[in-house]
Amino acid sequence: MSNAMVLISQNRKPNLRAPIVQTAVTIALDTKYLISQPPGTNSRGIYMFDNRVNNGSSNEGGLELSTVCNAGDIMSFEVIAINELMGGSADTVKITGFNVSQGNVFGGSEGAPIPYHLPGTSPGAYWLAQAVNAGQQVYQIFVEITSSGLHPIVRDITWDPYITAK
Structure with missing residues (x-):
């Protein structure tokens, strides 16, 4: 997401705007690969990157992204x-939650991640x-993948990236 402001679309007055995001993290999931793997084996097929490489972020392109942001940053x-449209399929992905195992960058409930329906994205994305x-x-980070098809497969995956706020 760019730093452009976005209209809030649900449960808000139409003239309110979303906060400006300074640090954006995108996670691309190879859904076909991840669904084909036994549960708990997700060391490949997860590609994380952010817009903070000039700030010192590292390990982009894998699942152990180390984001370096500034204290006070709004993060997305x-x-x-x-593989969303490959072969006519429409696999879906959504974030189901976060858990902090070490550190206090989010400051507990004060800065904890919350779902936000951004127009043009699916709920939870x-x-x-x-x-x-x-x-x-x-x-x-906890993510749910649902395959398309007559008998959808649901796979829950989790992994543990890093954040440094300076």
């Missing part, structure tokens, strides 16, 4: 299915958070 997390405190944090 967006998941996309990279986009979340907002705030880097409230300077420091380092390890967090888990």
Whole structure:
């Protein structure tokens, strides 16, 4: 997401605008691959990147992204299915939650990630958070993948990237 303001679409007055996002994290999921793997084996097929490489972010392109943002930044997390239209399928992905295992960058409930319906995205695909405190944090992100087809397969995956706020 760019720094452009976006209209809030649900349960809000139409003249209110979403906060400006300074740090954007995008997660592309190879849904066909991840669904084909046994549960708990998700070391490949997850591609994370952000807009903070000039700030020191590293490990882009894998699942152990180390985002470096500024304390106070509004952060977005967006998941996309990279095989969404392959072969006529329409696999879906959504974030189902976050858990902080170490550190306090989100500042507990004060900056905790929350779902946000961004126009043009599916429900659960986009979340907002705030880097409230300077420091380092390890967090888990929980994602649900649902395959398309007559008998959809649902796969829950989780992994633990990093955030440093300076």
